[in-house]
Amino acid sequence: MIRVMLVDDHAVVRAGLRIILETQHDIRVVGEASTGEECLASVGRLAPDLVVVDLAMGEGMGGIETIQRLRGEWPGIQALVFTTYDTDADIVRAVDAGAIGYVLKDAAPAEIYAAVRAGARGERVLSPPVASRILEQLQRPQLTLTPREAQILELLASGVGNKELSRQLFISEATVKTHLAHVYEKLGVDGRGAAIAVATQRGIIRNQRAQ
Template sequence: MTDPAAGTPGPVRILVCDDHVVVRAGLLALLDSASGIEVVGEAGTGEEALALAGRLAPDVVLMDLQLGEGIDGVETTRRLTAAPATGSGGRTPHVLVLTTYDTDADITRAIEAGATGYLLKAERPEELFAAIHAAAQGRTALSGPVASRVMANMRRPRPSLTDRERDILAQLATGLGNREIARALFISEATVKTHLRRIYDKLGVDTRAGAVAVAKEQRLLP
């Protein structure tokens, strides 16, 4: 980022959010050795990351997806990217996801929440440093396997859902449970469960959140 006083590029200001103390310590030591990167804070929960981001104005938040108790990394990302600008130069901080999870549902949810990049923890340090600098400039940074999955999903034909399955998916997206969906559509709860299994199979997911994320990504919802 640029130092307004000097007019020269300054270090990228990083906030690290991971619920594992040992992992955070390792990341801090690693980032400390990187050129042009300055760690300004660390957080163990999503709530803590939101509070620190407001005070420290980082350029990039390095975000894990699973954060134990409290809000997860996806919700934290959504709130960070939707919050009023606080970063240097009056910008909202970019979020670079750093995780071990590479499922389609996780990737889709993170990107939809506003993540600028999605990196796996198996990446080499040089790849992480490059991704941080890219994210600071608002450029997309994806691990090779993640990029491959994104491209494969874009090329994959959209699943063919029945009208009833679309109805149930739409109800699912509003947050209704099986019983409420059954009442809304005047069908039995057992029928809802049967349709949900078929929806999961067609979308290649195994959770309600995953089904909604994929449905949004592929524009299967009204």
């Protein structure tokens, strides 16, 4: 029996996912949490094999930090991302944090069942659109932003200036400018506004206005 914990700040999402998963004889939902903090406080007691976690959970700890701490404190418990976000930056950060898989919320039930089973076995699993995006990166590595470049561009898109960005990332403003120069070259633009627009269009960073 695969023991699963659901972590999402929307009760209706958790309820729907629970209903879908519990139609399967080999999957049991052993607990739910609406925040990363709540997840970490109860995961040791619930002892799931797999935690299905969203990336954006309102105030408090986000999905990436939740996954990092979960994998650090309970390395035997796998984390599967279940989210609407499919940008390069989100995918890379989730995998770097230790997620075993990345599934989009518009996935069919059969895909979700397969992802949960594979993730619980410790096998990497990606939704087809996510896998396609990663394959595209591998085929065009010269056009792919590094995780740091994508992070810097996404922070700039949210309104953070160079000085604040350097403070948050513990790097100098000169280093920020160097990263931006590389970003502009890769995207074929000559300024941050154009870079943000192109990166949003290509799905490299999130559309800040749509959030």
